[in-house]
Amino acid sequence: MALIVHKYGGTSMGSVERIQNVARRVAKWHRAGHQMVVVPSAMAGETNRLIDLAKAIQAEPDRRELDMLASTGEQASVALLAMALKSQGVDAISFTGWQVPIVTDDAYTKARIESIDDRRIRENLEQGRVVIITGFQGINREGHITTLGRGGSDTSAVAVAAAIHADECLIYTDVDGVYTTDPRIVSEARRLDRITFEEMLEMASLGSKVLQTRSVEFAGKYKVKTRVLSSLTSPDIPLDEEMKSGTLITFEEEMDGTNMEQAVISGIAFQRDEAKITLTKVPDVPGIASRILGPVAAANIDVDMIVQNQAVNGTTDFSFTVNQNDFKRTMKVLETEVVPGLGGGEVNGDPLIAKVSIVGLGMKSHAGIAARMFECLAKEGINIRMISTSEIKTSVVIEDKYLELAVRALHAAFGLEGEAVEEKVV
Ligand code: ADP
Ligand code: ASP
Ligand code: MG
Numbered sequence: 001m002a003l004i005v006h007k008y009g010g011t012s013m014g015s016v017e018r019i020q021n022v023a024r025r026v027a028k029w030h031r032a033g034h035q036m037v038v039v040p041s042a043m044a045g046e047t048n049r050l051i052d053l054a055k056a057i058q059a060e061p062d063r064r065e066l067d068m069l070a071s072t073g074e075q076a077s078v079a080l081l082a083m084a085l086k087s088q089g090v091d092a093i094s095f096t097g098w099q100v101p102i103v104t105d106d107a108y109t110k111a112r113i114e115s116i117d118d119r120r121i122r123e124n125l126e127q128g129r130v131v132i133i134t135g136f137q138g139i140n141r142e143g144h145i146t147t148l149g150r151g152g153s154d155t156s157a158v159a160v161a162a163a164i165h166a167d168e169c170l171i172y173t174d175v176d177g178v179y180t181t182d183p184r185i186v187s188e189a190r191r192l193d194r195i196t197f198e199e200m201l202e203m204a205s206l207g208s209k210v211l212q213t214r215s216v217e218f219a220g221k222y223k224v225k226t227r228v229l230s231s232l233t234s235p236d237i238p239l240d241e242e243m244k245s246g247t248l249i250t251f252e253e254e255m256d257g258t259n260m261e262q263a264v265i266s267g268i269a270f271q272r273d274e275a276k277i278t279l280t281k282v283p284d285v286p287g288i289a290s291r292i293l294g295p296v297a298a299a300n301i302d303v304d305m306i307v308q309n310q311a312v313n314g315t316t317d318f319s320f321t322v323n324q325n326d327f328k329r330t331m332k333v334l335e336t337e338v339v340p341g342l343g344g345g346e347v348n349g350d351p352l353i354a355k356v357s358i359v360g361l362g363m364k365s366h367a368g369i370a371a372r373m374f375e376c377l378a379k380e381g382i383n384i385r386m387i388s389t390s391e392i393k394t395s396v397v398i399e400d401k402y403l404e405l406a407v408r409a410l411h412a413a414f415g416l417e418g419e420a421v422e423e424k425v426v
Helices: 016-031 046-057 063-070 072-087 119-126 153-163 197-205 213-221 239-244 288-298 324-342 369-379 400-413
Strands: 003-008 035-040 092-095 102-104 113-116 130-133 137-139 145-147 168-173 194-196 226-230 247-250 267-271 274-283 303-308 315-323 346-350 353-359 386-390 393-399
Touching: 003 016, 003 153, 016 035, 016 072, 035 072, 035 119, 035 153, 046 063, 046 072, 063 072, 063 145, 072 092, 072 130, 092 119, 102 153, 113 153, 119 130, 153 168, 153 213, 194 197, 197 213, 197 247, 197 267, 197 353, 213 226, 267 400, 274 288, 274 324, 274 353, 288 303, 288 315, 288 324, 303 386, 315 324, 324 346, 353 400, 369 393, 369 400, 393 400
Parallel strands: 003 035, 003 168, 035 130, 092 130, 102 137, 168 226, 194 247
Antiparallel strands: 102 113, 137 145, 226 247, 267 353, 274 315, 274 346, 303 315, 353 393, 386 393
């Protein structure tokens, strides 16, 4: 008997029939003798619908109220799934984040989980129930509902798995694993049987939304055995077959000899939801970066890439990227709090950019990989506007309209195509 956490995304929970299929799959695991905790997302489209409603009433919705609203999608899902399990003869109970409780910090719309009380979960598991917990939400110390950012149910699931010391966390989604790149963009993308935690962390944080970045951080920090697999296969497939399917997140130290031969680049990630901001003609004096980015950080805005140009005639240009959702707020902070005190400088914003990244542990030991990337993009006539590198990734910012071309060209240039995977369900 093992303690297992399942997570089901929006598409997997997208209709009554799909919820019944999820229940059938969970029931199969439960009947095999496993203790089951299930973390579902809201039904497909529901979170978007709620956010659109909020925006129709308030252009920049109040963040506390937005979380109050957006969290309801998952509340509906857990109750429906509990009913579906009961109708299939399996005892189940649903809980919202505050009932567990899953305690978070105060950052509405992107809260971080601080602690999870496992008492109620354990009590109900011991009574033989399937425990169903809302993804995406928690409660802060003042008792207000918070949400964990888009795609946050992944993080809820892995965090719950860590808190209850689950044997495995299975993330069921609408693709049958992690691919070399998004299979919706590149049909030749190949499913990976395994990916290291380090690479998955980079892929996720660089835009592969198959897993939310923080879920991968939790998996790494607490060594949660995590697998990404399809919820769209028959719910009745044999358990041992299902347990081996999809993509397992591994740790570098667990790699065996066969993996030493793996490709230099494991995958290509991309992101459309960033915006670039440039301050031109800024006085080139010590402390300028902190005077620009300090107020941005104080407004709880995450900055991604940063480039400061060589000074000419005592002034310099300073560019950085932020999430598109934070674009307007960042521009406002710069215009009202930063530029007036700088003694010069103009702010220019460009939301039509995209970031493409190549990721691979092999980059640690192979020189010239970034150069190959730049050469490939040059051949396609794609201009690179910013570059950033780390040990296992190289990212470039390009014009948004070239994104798909860049991803396809790089996928081919690094030989990532594979034979079509039979179970591919996209
Ligand atoms: P869920 O609702 O189950 O959480 P998401 O839509 O959040 O599902 O994530 C799954 C999607 O992630 C896939 O449908 C796919 O289009 C996208 N995706 C992006 N990059 C990758 C990748 N490298 N491998 C697999 N899927 C990816
Ligand atoms: N329902 C939330 C969203 O759409 C959380 C999730 O699906 O993981 O972002
Ligand atoms: Mg998701």
